[in-house]
Amino acid sequence: MEVGILKRADGSAYVEIGDNKVIAAVYGPRELHPRHLQRPDRAVVNCRYNMAPFSVEERKRSGPDRRSIEISKVTRLALEPAIFTEYFPRTSIDIFIEILQADAGTRTTGITAASLALADAGIPMRDLVSACAVGKVAGRIVLDLTKVEDNFGEADMPIAIMPRDNRITLLQMDGTMTEEEFKEALKLGMEGCRKIYKEQRRALKEKYGQGD
Amino acid sequence: MAVGYSPGPGTFSDRGSVYSSVVGLAKREGEFARVVALEGKYIPQSGDLVIGVVKDSGFTSWLIDINSPYLGVLDVKDALDKFDPVLEDTSDYFRVGDTLLLKVKSVDSVRRVSLTIKEDGLGEINGGKLIKISPTKIPRLIGKKGSMIKMLKHVTGCDIIIAQNGVVWINGEERVMEILSNAIEKIEKEAHTSGLTDRIKEMLSKKLGGEYGDSRQETVEESSDRDTSSNK
Numbered sequence: 555m556e557v558g559i560l561k562r563a564d565g566s567a568y569v570e571i572g573d574n575k576v577i578a579a580v581y582g583p584r585e586l587h588p589r590h591l592q593r594p595d596r597a598v599v600n601c602r603y604n605m606a607p608f609s610v611e612e613r614k615r616s617g618p619d620r621r622s623i624e625i626s627k628v629t630r631l632a633l634e635p636a637i638f639t640e641y642f643p644r645t646s647i648d649i650f651i652e653i654l655q656a657d658a659g660t661r662t663t664g665i666t667a668a669s670l671a672l673a674d675a676g677i678p679m680r681d682l683v684s685a686c687a688v689g690k691v692a693g694r695i696v697l698d699l700t701k702v703e704d705n706f707g708e709a710d711m712p713i714a715i716m717p718r719d720n721r722i723t724l725l726q727m728d729g730t731m732t733e734e735e736f737k738e739a740l741k742l743g744m745e746g747c748r749k750i751y752k753e754q755r756r757a758l759k760e761k762y763g764q765g766d
Numbered sequence: 767m768a769v770g771y772s773p774g775p776g777t778f779s780d781r782g783s784v785y786s787s788v789v790g791l792a793k794r795e796g797e798f799a800r801v802v803a804l805e806g807k808y809i810p811q812s813g814d815l816v817i818g819v820v821k822d823s824g825f826t827s828w829l830i831d832i833n834s835p836y837l838g839v840l841d842v843k844d845a846l847d848k849f850d851p852v853l854e855d856t857s858d859y860f861r862v863g864d865t866l867l868l869k870v871k872s873v874d875s876v877r878r879v880s881l882t883i884k885e886d887g888l889g890e891i892n893g894g895k896l897i898k899i900s901p902t903k904i905p906r907l908i909g910k911k912g913s914m915i916k917m918l919k920h921v922t923g924c925d926i927i928i929a930q931n932g933v934v935w936i937n938g939e940e941r942v943m944e945i946l947s948n949a950i951e952k953i954e955k956e957a958h959t960s961g962l963t964d965r966i967k968e969m970l971s972k973k974l975g976g977e978y979g980d981s982r983q984e985t986v987e988e989s990s991d992r993d994t995s996s997n998k
Binding site: 564565582583584585594595638641642643644645673674675676677678679680681718719758762 | 776778780785787788789803804805806807809835836837875876877902958
């Protein structure tokens with residue numbers, strides 16, 4: 555993980571988890587146009603998740619599709635609770651997530667990168683948001699699935715939390731698990747998120763490493 | 767971050783503890799815990815000195831870009847003693863593109879910013895050069911009790927105005943301005959490191975050669991923000 559990689563963005567981060575490679579950029583708070591979208595009491599958070607055509611094995615058609623629109627929305631909802639939007643009325647905070655290489659778990663990697671970029675932009679937050687996926691493959695609960703595990707496993711469950719008070723901001727599930735398995739998976743996932751959290755903090759400190 | 771303190775700027779409290787909300791340097795000031803942010807946009811506060819550029823002139827006001835997510839409004843009654851909107855036009859006084867030194871008069875709850883130039887030293891700025899730096903680095907550029915700015919003015923002989931919104935105006939000889947703006951850039955980049963004032967001074971005297979070398983005396987204090995630990 556690396557913070558502050560883009561000069562033009564207010565905040566940015568590059569995150570590599572396994573074979574997932576993601577760049578996130580944050581702009582704002584900035585003036586929001588058109589004016590009628592402005593909220594007088596808080597900032598509006600916009601989020602765009604995009605996959606590069608070369609990020610997957612078979613070329614993906616560029617541009618937004620049903621899947622990336624959905625992921626943009628859940629990413630926004632996963633990050634918004636962490637941001638003090640009420641500090642910046644009438645503005646927007648724009649988050650851009652670009653997937654350079656994908657190997658299952660890009661939305662969680664994207665959230666992890668975006669929350670680093672938000673912190674890098676100096677936007678006040680309640681906590682960093684850390685995310686990772688858990689799933690069930692061949693009858694076993696596993697953390698951070700790969701593409702093969704995801705495609706041939708029984709279930710996939712991305713989780714995003716604010717680790718300070720363990721509040722869950724994103725929880726999706728695809729596939730089937732028993733209640734017991736779900737509980738086990740959630741526990742494992744939260745643990746994974748806390749590991750990611752440590753790495754995020756390390757990456758942020760590293761940017762200002764020389765000083766103290 | 768801390769227990770038993772009240773939350774100051776850059777922090778919030780949750781169930782009795784105070785946490786940092788931004789990446790920055792933690793400080794304790796009396797009963798308050800605060801965090802000095804390392805990044806961020808300029809958010810206007812009343813009383814701030816800002817440098818702005820006229821973006822538009824209205825019927826009885828000017829819209830001013832103050833390097834912030836919020837536009838500033840300078841009303842004619844905060845700029846001129848007498849103005850007749852029927853006979854005169856606001857652009858007779860300030861045109862789009864003019865640079866002004868202003869003071870933030872007030873900021874309301876939805877962050878509408880009203881500005882004024884009705885105070886000594888405020889008004890249009892001519893000549894010189896504007897440099898934009900991150901507003902969070904402004905205190906560093908000023909230095910403890912103005913040590914950095916004093917040194918810069920002394921060594922380079924340039925006029926310097928540092929505004930709260932991250933805009934710095936410098937005026938002097940072309941070649942010296944070039945060197946000075948490089949130095950300011952360096953200060954911005956290395957704002958959180960210690961011993962900066964001395965290093966910048968050394969760099970400046972080396973680049974400027976003998977001609978402005980009248981800066982031998984003047985001991986400069988150490989940088990601020992030392993009693994701190996990085997947070998979050």
